[in-house]
Amino acid sequence: MHAIYDELGGSDGVRTAVTVMYHRIVADPELAPWFEGVDTERLKSHQRAFLAAAFGGPQVFTGRSVGEAHADMRITDAAFDRVVQSLMTALADLGVANEAVLTVGARLEDMRGDIVTA
Numbered sequence: 149m150h151a152i153y154d155e156l157g158g159s160d161g162v163r164t165a166v167t168v169m170y171h172r173i174v175a176d177p178e179l180a181p182w183f184e185g186v187d188t189e190r191l192k193s194h195q196r197a198f199l200a201a202a203f204g205g206p207q208v209f210t211g212r213s214v215g216e217a218h219a220d221m222r223i224t225d226a227a228f229d230r231v232v233q234s235l236m237t238a239l240a241d242l243g244v245a246n247e248a249v250l251t252v253g254a255r256l257e258d259m260r261g262d263i264v265t266a
């Protein structure tokens with residue numbers, strides 16, 4: 149995944165990209181039912197977990213497994229798709245090579261079975 153870090157201009161670039169993408173997720177009316185009322189610290193924690201899952205690197209999860217964290221949320225396949233698409237679109241917009249974007253998508257795709265319960 150180092151290639152993606154480099155393409156985005158290192159860790160600052162990655163952080164900026166993910167922050168932009170994450171604001172889009174939180175502002176997406178179709179995803180609002182899940183993110184409404186979640187406090188800022190939790191959102192930041194979620195963003196870091198999402199980033200670690202997408203790009204690899206240190207696991208910053210707070211102790212709960214990803215499956216446990218989403219167990220009661222009834223997340224749909226469509227919502228999962230939108231979240232993953234947001235990140236892939238943001239990366240593509242920033243000029244990340246298509247192959248690297250697809251690699252990130254595949255890493256997140258591996259988690260679908262743990263997260264989608266609806």
Ligand code: HEM
Binds near residue numbers: 182186210218231263
């Ligand atoms: C695709 C990869 C995803 C990863 C790696 C991920 C990771 C995580 C983790 C680790 C937590 C627990 C955070 C904590 O305990 O502080 C969490 C919570 C949460 N996730 Fe995800 N998530 C993903 C996708 C999604 C999707 C698709 C949705 C909704 C459509 C979603 C909505 C939430 C919400 C609402 C919380 C709860 C925040 C709270 O504790 O109040 N996540 N996620």
